[in-house]
Amino acid sequence: MAMPSNSVVPTPDDTTTTITISNPIEMVKPNHDYPSYLVYPVQPNSRSTSCLQLALSPITLKFEDVVYKVKFEQKGTCGGVASTREKTILNGVTGKVYPGEILAMLGPSGSGKTTLLTALGGRLTGKLSGKITYNSCPFSGSIKRRTGFVTQEDVLYPHLTVTETLLFTAMLRLPKTLTQGEKVEHVERVIAELGLTRCKTSMIGGPLFRGISGGEKKRVSIGQEMLINPSLLLLDEPTSGLDSTTAQRIVTTIKRLASGGRTVITTIHQPSSRLYHMFDKLVLLSEGSPIYYGPASTALEYFTSIGFSTTITVNPADLLLDLANGIAPDAMHEYEQGENTEHERKLVREQLVSSYETYISTRLKADLCSVDISNHNHGKEASRRSHGKSEQWCTSWWHQFKVLLLRGVKERRFESFNRLRIFQVISVAILGGLLWWHTPTSHIEDRIAMLFFFSVFWGFYPLYNAVFTFPQERRMLIKERSSGMYRLSSYFLARTIGDLPLELALPTAFTFILYWMGGLKPDPVTFVLSLLVVLYNVLVAQSLGLAIGAILMDVKKATTLASVTTLVFLIAGGYYIQQIPSFIVWLKYLSYSYYCFKLLLGVQYNESDLYECSKGVYCHVADFPAVKSVGLNNLPADLLIMAMMLVGYRLVAYIALQKVK
Structure with missing residues (x-):
């Protein structure tokens, strides 16, 4: 449904301006009533409708008999059997908001304001019933990309x-x-x-x-x-934590946004009288049930007409919140003295709900049904046209990838190269180099232990770092994906590729220090191959960490699973146990540490190499128990298996992220 042809829209200079919108897809023209940056240039001959044109096409929002219920488990008393109960969060909320209007949702904490706002933003999952339409059409991708949603918690990098x-x-x-x-x-x-x-x-x-x-x-x-210049702007407690002057500035800005033909809905906890009088419409909720819907300016008049009046001058919002809590104006003194019982407050709420059903609900539903047919069809046609075009993303995949990559590098440059982390890695490398200082070739046990240490340290260190990646960014990912900001594939590749320079620099420095201090094979080619194997191992370990974090999306659970996994991989890595029982030998083939250890051995030695096993006696390196248990052959197959792990783990992580809600 389009905006009425002669709709009165308040403007920031407290004058009244009549705005006539004949075409809901038409661009709003610049004027002096709102900032110029809210209007963007559009090429008239453009073949495709840009996202900014769509953002400026007005949206009429209607919601009728919205009911939302959640199930929860109630534990039985004295060891009784737990039972599943259903709680109603929203109970038959109805209303409509036109472009140019601000609808405020008022009510005490727990009354369902945020739940209703989330439902109107198309972000609520669960048992939701009722009818919510946008220009007489259901929620869709086109509406999502024209909707701005400001959450109560600030999710920022x-x-x-x-x-x-x-x-x-x-x-x-x-x-x-x-x-x-x-x-x-x-x-x-x-x-x-x-x-x-x-x-x-x-x-x-x-x-x-x-x-x-x-x-x-x-x-x-x-x-x-x-x-983004949204057509529909939803704000959850935008003035919470702000002083009165800043809150006034925020609401004034929101008022300017609405005056440009936008539909604005906001929850607000306890506005000042100045803020209250800036709202066009008001929904007052009490324990999920509406007790008032209509112009904010006539709310007190309505409650006076049903017997809830006050003789003192009071902030309208304070009086309405008292009523939503079941406290009548003439019972405030008893409430302050602790004499107002819960039963009395329940009776007041029941009376308010009954009056709403009698005087407001019936008339409101009739008003929603008596929609002009031409406007209804015009709104549906406009929405259908915009829907087909808005499925295209505002920016290309490559552009999203580049921006996300740059943002990720800027955000994590402090985390990846902080002094503590550098000190941790370098100190371990130097200490290890001193312990294995120029290990002779005859000390085959120590040299093999050094190679196993390479595979273990750089198999577990990146895994634990990667486990935190997606759980820590869960709220940001949900926020940005809910607004249709970018494709998941561009985010995933930018997030993982952006980590490569940061994640590979430290193992490179570590290998350079420990390799030469430890006295391993002094050949540049062998060193480069050993470094590549270590970096390969880092990527595989990081992939497993990303998969664990993406699947569980909980830091505690992810670190617990990661610790169990790394312990198993450590034991089955081929160094500590050479003869694993046949019924559980398959475990070592799941361990990337096993393959990394084998590849490092294959780079350092071949089957013809000898070492001094006792004075004057030389033995084949391939016959040493720790080497024999893993072997020095089939190295290309080991490389392929690790490649499958690298791709497989990251694919699992990507699929798991697609299911994040």
Whole structure:
């Protein structure tokens, strides 16, 4: 359904402007009521509709009888049998929002505001019933890419600056029809609009180091969604943790976005009176049930008409929250004295729900059903046209890969090359080199132990680092994938390839130090081959770590499984146990440490090499027990098996990421 032809839309200068939108696909023209960066140039002769054109096509959102239930297990008392119960989170919520309007969802904590917002954003999984339509059509990929969603928690990369965070978002979410300079200009304007100029070169910060403030992080999160110029903007508690002046600035900015023909829905916990009067419509929830829907300006008038009036001047939001908690205005004194019982509050809530059903719900549902047929069909046709075109991504796969690769390198440069990690690896290499200092060729046990140490250390160290990769980025991946920012394949390859220079530099330095200090075969070709085997082993170990992390998506569970796996691979690696029982011998063929150890032996020795097994007596290296148990032949087959492990583990990780919700 398109926006009514004569819709009154409030503008930031507190005047009333009549906006007539005859075509929901038509571009909103620039004016002085909202920032110029919200309007992007579109080539009239362009053959394909860009994402920015779609972002500026208005969306009328309707939701009718939305019900959401979750199942939970309730433990029985005194050792009784646990039972599964069902809890209703949302109970028949209905409403509609037109372009140019701001709908505020108000209610106490646990009333279902965030759940309803998530459902309207098409991000809620589970037992959801009811009808939610966007321009009279169900949620689709085209709607998702025209929707901005600001979560309550700020999910940002800690080591990127404010400018870098917004610029990478612009490069990923704005179409290739805009030049790099235009995208930078949009970022600068958003930074200025949100008052982030002072901290634009500061890092976001995280739990381990201080960055920008919580309010500034919230504004960065909103700025990321402002960049894409969304038709539908959903915000979860956008003013939480902000002072009144900053909150006023945020809501004023949101008001400007709405005045450009956008549909805005926000949850808000306890707004000031100034913020409250900036909202066009209001949904008031009490324990999942609606008790008011309508203009925010008439909410107090409605509750007065059903017998809940107050004689004192009060912030409307405070009074509404008291009612949602079951506290009537004339019972506030008893509540403060602890005399207002839960039963009395329950009666008040039941009365409010009953009044809603009588005076609001019936009229609202009738209003939703009496949709003008021409507008209905026009909205469906417009949505159908945009749906077919918007399935194309705003940017190419190669562009997404390059941007994600650059962002990943910038974010992890501090983590990969921090001083503690470098000290850890180099100190182990030097200490190992001193312990194995110029080991004679006759000390075959020590030389073989050194080679096994190579395979073990660089089989386990990268695995444990890789295990944390996807669990730590889970929230970021969900946030960005939910908004259709990039393809999973471009993210996965950029994430894994971007780690290669960082992950391979330290094992190269380690091998260079320990190899020559340990006195292994002083041949440049042998050294290079040994280094390549170690790096090959690093990639395979990293692949297994990525797979474990992607499958479990939980750091504790992933590290537990990784420790068990590495212990088994260590024991079955061919050094500690030469004669593994036949019924469990297959374990060693699953161990990449076994193949790495065998390849390192094959590089250092061949079957004709001899060593001094006792004074004046020489024996074949191939007959030494630790070497004989793994052998020095079939090395190409071992290389192939490790290649299959490398590809297989990463493929498993990719498939597991596709199932992350």
